[in-house]
Amino acid sequence: MPPIEWTKDLAVGIPFVDGDHQALVSLLNLVETCIDAREETFVLGSLLNGLADYTEYHFSREEKLQQVCGYAGLQEHKTIHRRLAGEVDAIGRRFETDPSSVETGEVKEFLRNWLVEHIMVHDFAYRQACVGHEQGAAAGEAIKLANGGVVQSNVLQLDRLRILVIDDNPNFLRLVATVLKAAGIRRVHTAGSAMKGLEWSIRQTADVVLCDWLMRDMNGVDFALKMAEMELPSRVVLMSGCSADSFREQNVGSGVEGFLEKPISAGSLLNAVLNTPSGAA
């Protein structure tokens, strides 16, 4: 199936809602790409986690918008949201328990139908009550995707952060960048190898570097060591499919200041990014 194209026909007319929907379309297209490419389990698992987290976040923002705008269909919309979020969550949990139990065709069809129906039927219904309502939009935008899940916040200044993500798996790289950007971090840079990441880091400074542990050209531990030797100030967080316990046992040495276990979720990713001295203001 060709990827879903974002067109004006899908626009609700409320900027933050349309931004969220575009992020959901990107995640959905990435799920399809990964399924078709028979991508590694941890990548698909991370994607399904990210999709479930992002769905929850988007629904919270929409509900706050509708509440502030006094939309009469709020309770009905909430019921639909709970059912859809439950179904997305159930696919993720089923995949976690037994990846082979998740029929790829079924997942693709469900997600496509869900997204298009969600936008073009249920979301279009609240347009009249909510488009142009500035207070409603501000209240919806104040709901943030944070390390503890979905929070109401006026202080998380994610747009001030600069993040570098290094991974030699292009789909995983796209997933991490998509979730970080969708959460409100505007300055996300990606590198497909440790050497490219190092070259970028010599010219520019990231608050946090999320670096894959096992890569073809140089592993993440050696990358962190090089960063420390060169006195480059970014905080390096290793990403790996091994458990956090075995990471601690391996005592990886200088330069590594954090660990992110794959499969990731939006929450664990933001936790790694925000748990930094120059993180959230």
Ligand SMILES: [Fe+2]
């Ligand atoms: Fe929506």
